[in-house]
Ligand code: NAP
């Protein structure tokens with residue numbers, strides 16, 4: 001078979017630990033034999049981030065703006081232990097945080113649905129994609145403990161020094177207060193990212209907030225979404241047969257539990273934090289969650305939702321066998337290759353991505369899987385494979401499909 005050619009490079013962001021090992025295996029066994037892989041390579045492994053004073057992370061985000069599509073391996077976010085372990089010059093920020101800040105995007109997470117790994121919610125037939133706003137609210141709050149009676153107020157001082165005030169509470173005893181904010185621009189980017197992704201993946205958008213109680217704050221989210229939808233997206237949605245639906249968050253939660261799936265659930269920052277863990281564990285496993293950062297300008301960065309699987313890596317270093325699930329990392333590659341194919345009009349590349357996904361799902365459905373899935377599958381007597389053998393089993397199926 002002739003190898004598939006690529007017109008525009010993909011931005012490849014290599015990473016750390018066990019996922020770095022899987023990354024190389026995926027390239028060697030599942031990509032390079034079939035594609036003339038055209039990537040611009042950035043090594044975001046912690047040692048190289050340290051060598052470049054983290055410039056490599058910034059360069060990789062700029063390359064994503066240039067080419068439009070990136071695929072990223074999981075990376076270590078350094079803490080004190082990592083600073084010691086890698087003898088780092090400093091405690092660098094999370095690469096994902098840096099990239100997200102530069103691309104100003106929204107993260108969409110969706111489970112990979114496989115027969116035999118059934119969601120706990122029995123009517124969920126299709127994946128639910130969770131879109132979490134990643135700026136502000138409680139994550140950028142200011143809090144105070146008040147230990148005796150007194151008046152608590154919100155004070156806004158404009159550029160000319162004029163103040164406006166609102167009473168929060170005339171406190172008769174001790175208690176707690178909190179201030180938080182969000183920005184119109186950030187909410188608008190969030191809305192556009194959700195609507196673009198919906199058109200892209202042909203799914204409806206559901207958005208819930210509590211605007212009956214929080215008339216100004218949550219009401220602002222509702223209004224910005226509505227205005228942007230009416231002005232910029234309504235016709236495109238109608239043409240595509242899609243809908244945008246706003247309701248109270250509690251109503252949305254109730255509807256989600258009764259739905260079939262197959263839609264995008266847009267969540268404010270805190271709701272997204274909580275609900276994404278609920279949705280992913282109800283669907284089975286973190287190792288089966290894909291994640292894509294979509295910027296309002298239409299840049300895409302694909303990755304797995306899990307981390308570098310440190311515990312498995314230490315086993316690997318000791319020469320012990322590992323059974324680490326590579327599915328979400330394979331799907332990060334297929335997501336990026338399919339998008340690259342779409343943007344370049346390269347049907348062969350998009351078809352390849354579809355077949356690799358089919359081969360991966362088919363391998364699991366045939367009963368061959370890694371240990372994490374074997375523990376939760378309803379398939380009788382699954383064959384537990386090690387990290388490499390699972391990828392080789394996928395290759396065998398892929399070759400049959402091509
Ligand atoms: P993790 O890598 O997600 O792994 C936590 C545990 O979940 C593992 O020990 C393993 O459980 C299970 N697991 C996760 N992915 C798996 C897979 N593909 N196959 C099989 N089991 C899997 O989280 P962590 O150990 O807390 O974090 C390790 C490093 O990852 C940290 O340095 C953190 O900064 C980084 N991180 C990066 C990202 C990112 O780049 N997007 C995201 C999160 C964390 P068992 O040990 O029970 O088998």
Ligand code: MG
Pocket residue numbers: 273274277
């Ligand atoms: Mg959380």
